[in-house]
Amino acid sequence: MRMKATATLALVASLIAGMTLAATGSKAPPSGETPATQARLATKAGLVAVARAGDSLVAVGDFGTVVRSTDGGLTWSQAASVPVSGLLTAVSFADPKNGWAVGHGGVILVTRDGGNNWAIQHVAEGKPVLLGVHFTDASHGYAVGAYGTALSTVDGGKSWTPMPVGEGRDADLHLNHIFAGRDGALFAAGESGAAFRSRDGGAHWERLHTGVSGSLWGGLARRDGRVLLLGMSGRVLESSDGGSSWKGLESGTSQALTSGVERADGGLVLVGSGGAVVASRGGQLATVIRADRQNLAAVVEGGSALVLLGQSGILREPAGK
């Protein structure tokens, strides 16, 4: 009899506890942890970054939108599960299956199936805005963000440790983009014209002399070893010596440039705000301003076409442009 009573009491108590938990659980969780929803117009969401995963393209952007294309950007489908609904700012794949994305709220997401299903692997301390991510292989990866945030992992993202990039007054500068050069050196582009290079896999970083004070937003490494940095006011900086010295290229625009890609035929395409598309023609850079003045954030080649990403989603420009 008393046993029964105790059991009943325990049952009731756990029920109440459970309900309380459920009740508190039903309170809206902080943003970044509300999963993304399947959206009919996923390809029209504001998309800001794209990466290759084998033969596929994976693009990320606002509302936790992740879209994939296996046909060179002609058709896209939304990822089945993304655990956040904030803005994802950068994506990088080590191989066709393993990829990472970072975004606002300090979130680092990982996928093991080529970008269809994602999970939160890590939330950076202090929830800083993460702006860039790069994985050199499935184990070694780097993430950078606002106010000098920089993290690195050697175990495929299971654990992350802070990585010192800028020193002294440079330590608080926003780091906007991180990428690797042909020779394996790491480059980080930041605000106020700051750029950093690491030749030892992120253990030590040095500030580069870019000679400019406008923010640098992006960069890429060309197949022939040349490195480019892009940024505000139409800035294009080129280095032929691995980043030690830089010269400015005439881009033909004063719009901020966000991202660029080297095409299969060696041509260069850079995109930026206000519909700016900079392309190389016979060694020179020339700018065309799109009639729709869309702010473009990323560009990638899809087959022989160009896939542009911007505030209104995906734009595909067929070959010839």
Next chain:
Amino acid sequence: MLERLISLLRGELQAEAAERGPFERRLVAVAALLLETMYVDRVASEAEHEAVKRLLMAHFHLPTERVEQLVALAEVRYAEALDDWEFAEAVRVGFGPGERQEILTMLWEVAYADGVMAKLEGRLMKRLARQLELGEDAVELARAAAGARSGLLRGTPGEG
């Protein structure tokens, strides 16, 4: 029910009259037509009233009380009706041609009862004769017969 439906489809069923009331419809109809003839000249004199009752008693062999009831009912029916068609129909359906001729004569007798002949009455007779499916000369025949009888009753020669 199903059988009824089928026989209905075959056209075998006919509507049945709900014969209610103390008098046959055709009797009431005759009484009503007599009343109509009485009223047609706008003057309903005592003589005409008596004539109606007398004719009904004589023709249908009814006692006085019954005749009174019949006339009362006929009055009500007549007032409710918008025209005399239903009564003429009932007479046409309910009596043979010989009886119908006789009824027409009775109507003329009512018309003569007050001693005044109006054009309206003539018109009424012609119309009724048509409805009762009596021939062209039926009206004249009936009038002559009625005139003779009225003359006989009153002792004055009626109009020829």
Next chain:
Amino acid sequence: MIEKLVIGLQRFFFGHRLLTLGVLLAFTALMGVFAAQLRMSAGFDKQLPQDHEYVQTFNQYRDVLFGANRIIVVVEAKKGDIWNEKALTKLYDVTQALFFMPGVDRRTVTSLWTPNTRAVQITEEGMKAEDVIGGDVTVKSLTPDNISGIRERTVIGGFIGSLVANDGSGAMVVAELADPDPATGKRLDYFDFSKKLEAEVRDKFADADTNIRIIGFAKQMGDISEGATSVVEFFALAFLLTAGAVYWYTRSWVLTFLPLASSLVSVVWQFGTITLLGFGLDPLAVLVPFLVFAIGVSHGIQQVNYIAKEVINGADGFTAATRSFTGLLVPGTLALITAFVGFATLVLVPIPMIRELAITASVGVAYKIVTNLIMLPVLASFFSFDAAFVARAGKVEAMRNRLMANLGVHIANPRNALIGTLACLVLLVVAVWQSQGRHVGHVLPGAPELHNDSRYNKDVEAVVSRFGLGLDMLTVVVETPKDGCYQHEVMAYVDRLTWNLSNVPGVLSAQSLPTLTKLAASGVNEGNPKWASLPQEELTLGEAVRQVPEGLRLYNAECTLLPVNLYLADHKASTIKEVVAAVKSYREANPFPGVTVRLASGNAGVQAATNEVVEHSELPMMLYVYATILVLVFLVYRDWRAMIACCVPLTLATFLGYWFMKSLDIGLTVATLPVMVLAVGIGVDYAFYIYNRLQMHLSHGEDIVTAFKQALREVGVATVFTAVTLSIGVATWSFSALKFQADMGMLLTFMFMVNMIMAITLLPALAVMIDVLVPRRGPVRAPLMMH
């Protein structure tokens, strides 16, 4: 007992004929004075169901949010575009004209020239908001240079497609109206306003190179009102046609004059009463007096029919009139009561305009009891009918009787009756099936009340095709705790809601504070797209929010309101329904403590409310009317057979009407909802007239076939003719400039004729069938009205 009452009334009125007429005449004169003051009154709020959740939201926030009462004027270059001095100058002039027009809320006037039109740009220095046309540029100082600057800023500001056409061929001036006027409290006279727009904007500024397009609720109502004034011509036409028809029927000027005069008198009384009650005549309801007039004439026909028959049988005018009075007082009152009930049930619909309509129509019908059932016979008693008339009428009468008798035999033949009934049952099934999927609300863009090629609808087409913005906006009102816009969680919630709703098919675009705040946040960070997200910290978020122009009305001063404006592809009921359902399912699946998601403001929002109410009201209305008819039929005849015989034909006619509506694409709206309900209330009249005589003859002991033949002879032609007069009254509307009037005219004509045909075919068929299959066991009771 009723009998005694009827006879008592007859003695009273006919005993004091001059007194009666005198009183009625005096009343008519009095009412005439008021009737002369009758005005058209359109109203925006009148058409909204005031108790509906969405309308309450709309009313609560109408000062804060974008209203639904907008006026849009487009300056359209016939050739080329507007990027030249002439067109831009015109745009300025139109902006000024609208600004100074009384009734316009000046704070809301928006065009390229107004200071609230700013191009927001994200540059290195942050968010830069520039006037599209700065204060330094005036009409006189327009040069190709600064025009291209204006054009540039227009593109940057994202106004292509909203304030400027997609192809640059036109520019828009938008304004909201203040109704009622905040200063005087007076309601806006839409007719007046519309005329002013024509005179001071269109006529003044349109020329060989420029079109001026004007759309918006006020203009729509103004055009409808104008179309409705031509109703007087229709009335005259209908009156003449009716007079001609009645004369043909009666062959007597006296008998033509009587029904027309009495109906006119009751119309005068009706208009007088409307004015006294403080109503005006709503342009959408202007047909109702017609209808009531037509009902009056049809009842008048029954009266003169009775009188004529009496006269033919030898009665004088006085006698005929008294007999007609007593014979028709009760059945006539009954028929009018059913029409009255039909109208009165409309009071249950919670839309003020329909309530007004219900009251004015009910009053009109009630008055007919006096004018048609009392005044007419009393007046008739003064006239006498000569022998010539009697002969004339008698001949016609005989001919009609023969026709009806023959018809009656065929119809009432039991075998034919069965076949006919079965055929009608099949027809009923087909009609029910075919009438599924009738649409609610408006399907076509523009104003459905007007024809497709009307000025207004052509303007709508021009604007919709060249501009990207939807003219149909639904605003979801999100109520938040105080300073909600500075709280990341709240803003993120609204952001997700906005994104969710943008994805609903039918939503062209969605705008809310978070949407623009994200842009501002990016702007604060040199315009970097990777920063286009809601800041986590309150201070940073606040900074971003403050960059968003307040004129966009995406938040209020206390930050307790965060509206989400949805621009829809069209205002079809199906589109709106889908959006509303999406909002409801989202808010149910994603509750947020302290935040309430409310529907709905914007013109599509209130349209949603109206659609819902109209759709849900139709069935209850019809059921009420049917129930009343069933009860009345039972009270009068005390016979279940009568209930079937009277109501089944009505049902068939109603579904045929629905089928007709679907075929003609007539949607169920505020204007058309009353029509079907009225049609039922009126359609049953025929059944009463016929069944009355039928029952009476049955109570005399006749068989059903003969009884029906009689009934048909007595009232058949009058019944057919009643339908004809009613149809004449409404058929003339088919030529109206207002599409909805034309639609209603056709629908009502159809309903009247179908109901009549049902009454003389299906009703007797059913009666015969039932009698033959289920023979009576007891005597037939005479109907309640017979003495």
